[in-house]
Amino acid sequence: MASLVEFAGVGFGYPRPERSREGGFSVTDVSFAIEPGEIFGVIGPNSAGKTTLLRLLTRVVAAERGEIRLAGRPIAPMAHAELARQVAVVPQDSPRPFPFTVEQLVLMGRYPHGPGRFFENDEDRALARAAMAATSVLDLAGLPLEQLSGGERQRAMLARALAQQPRLLVLDEPTSHLDLRYQLQTAELLRRVNAEQGTTVLLVSHDLDLAAEVCDRLLLLDGGRVACVGTPATVLEQSVLEPVFRCPVAVDRNPASGRPLVRVAWPSQPGAARGR
Amino acid sequence: MRRGLAATLMALTLLVAAPVTAPGAALTVRDMLGREVTLPRPPQRIVSLVPSVTEIIFALGAEARLVGRTDFCDYPAAALGKPSVGGMVNPNLETLVTLRPDLVFATDEGNREDTVRQLTRLGIAVYLVHANRIAETVDLIARVGALSERPADVARVSGEMLRRIDAVRKAVAPFPRRRVLYVLWPDPLIVPGRESMLTELIEVAGGVSITANDAEAYPRFSLETAVARAPEVIILADHSTGTSTAGRAAPEKWKRLTSVPAIQAGRLHSADLSILHRYGPRVPEGIETLARFIHPEAFP
């Protein structure tokens, strides 16, 4: 089975000489593949290039070196609308200001499938409702997005991405602003979407717990380069993580799921015995 | 000598301005900006968008033919009895059209070009006037008189005008010219320049405007330069009305300039001089007022 996404020797630097000297925002010689149907996570410290990778994949910026392929076809010559029919992005934050309702937001996800249509048709509306039902925001459909809580907004944004009916669902830091409860909800939602519809999921996160629990495979980025690719057990290893995150970590095992559990090794308090 | 010249001037303008062959016949004339104006017959229903022309029409006794004026046409008092079409800059076209004029007087200094174009497009004849000199004022009176078919009154009005002007000239002739600063507007300081009729009026009244050579009609001027040119007479135009104090002459501001000969000699005058901005039969009155300020000794 051919990979869904392939990065082959991809290089890119933002046009700011100072930044690439810091090694902050550029990406160098990145090669990896995402298989159809899997949940793939991209992790790494801040400024490792995770978001840049997303931008390259959705062609917000263009790779300067190497090639990116989607289902075997290079994305460079693809029209944005064609790319949008296959790849849907849930961004980190909901847009502000955003005076539209939830339903109007979700309907926007139908645009790539009918850019010539002035108004959405019945099929668009039906798919939008299905997407809202899938993420449990259907009863909020008529409300302005700005009136929703953080978690509800995130679910609405996810519904929009689902309405796009993508082969690849991309999420940028999906749990960064959420309460624990919503973090759990999001993880379950992703698993369900992946299992029920076979949608491939690409997850960018600095939440290593989420990555460990939800992802089938992980890509660890360090300074714009690939540090490690593999299963969570392979990648979330002390010897792999410490040089990248440049701090002492301890990796345990989650007794319930068997997945790795990463902890920062906090230094012990000098002169305080606090029952630990 | 001047009288003879004036008479020749009048005769010439009569000839040029009004080739009326017979009363009631069609006529084509050139207005004061050189435009050709064609009328089926001499105008019977005139709208004047120019206060000076309104004055002239009344002075000639042709007011029966005047059917409309502007809000600014305030002299003589009888003019207020005629319907007004609004301001000079924005006359109400509907009202104007309702008056069914066959000729509209307009000027390029005060009316808008757009208004003239609109009227022309509506098929209404427009006669443009422009007068920056006494001679042009005489010409204007002759033209209006010709169009309103009152040549005898032209002679009477112009004659009277020129006689009075001449009288002032004679009265101030023995005295040396005084340097005059005329303050049209105090703040910012605006004075009459080369193109303004005021410069000529001051000259006739026995003075010489210290801003006579400055470009344009009403340039802004620097107070320093005015002081440096040491005027012997300062005349302040007062624009304040009963209630509003905008444009008040503020003579006390000038009294502090003690280096200026005018202040030292006590020749600082302020008055409502709006009459000096009309180019009509009241020009001599304006000149007489100026002459009294400039050469009080000539009028004991």
Add this chain to the structure above:
Amino acid sequence: MSAARRLTLALGILTAVLLAVTAVALFVGSAGLSPRAVARALAGQAGAESVESIVTLQLRLPRVVAAVLAGGALAVAGVAFQGLTRNPLAEPAVLGVSSGAAFGVVLAQILGLQLTFLQALGVATFAFAGALMAAAAVYLIAVVPGGLSIQTLLLAGVIVGIFFTSAITVLISVMDYNRLGGIIYWLLGNLAPIPAGSLALFAVLALGGCWLILRHARELNLLALGEEAAVQLGVDAVRLKRRVFVAAALLTGSVVAFTGPIGFVGLVVPHLLRGILGQDNRLLVPTALVGGGIFLLAADTLARNIVAPAELSVGVITSFCGAPFFVYLLRTRYRASL
């Protein structure tokens, strides 16, 4: 109710209101014509030279058409600028674009262009160029990495507006002092009857500009997601912004060329419509076209008649409505900006 049906309903109601206001505008005026006289003139039954024909067909009717076109164009330009900047306070006058266009018009007039058909095209071109210059200046001043800073945008608009207005005064004072009074009057914004050929040109430019914006109304909605997200949905954001920007400048330029700079229509009308119809630009653009026409026609009819036979400038009426409206918007809904 689906968006399409809401749009049809809204347009139906607005069109009916427009027809009513048009009727009032045609029947009321300083000439004091009886309704029957006006009706006769409209039906072509009065003599071509009669007072009612001249007043109704040559004075009132062209002015009514000009008001509707200008109001519609300004309202749609407002919707466009608001969609582009994602801020409901943006509109041609606030952004200084009207002043840029006015500068273009004055320059054209100094060079001798008037309102005969071909020359009208020339004037409109100058106005368009001026509008583009002003809009570009405001954009360049206000753009920061990541988007447009709204406070800077509004400030830049004010500054650019003042700059161009001052430039106009200087130009006139230097070139042709006598015109100064007339130009200052024109700058207030006035509607006057326009000759038929030029009116047709105005209609083409205004409706063309509105059409350009309407075509992209759906993408303009998507721009609210943020430029990056819009691109990820398949919108060519750069091309969209450029096209809408140019179309809005064209609309502003043509209004200023034919009727002078009139402010606040693009602020008041879209906001009122948003309150009823919501944010969807696909509904706002067509309803703004009709709604703007109603607003300006009503304002002009008021300006013409309230102190008859004198006339107020219509720009005065729109400013008197618009300025307090602007303050109200600023204080209630848009205190926290980008």
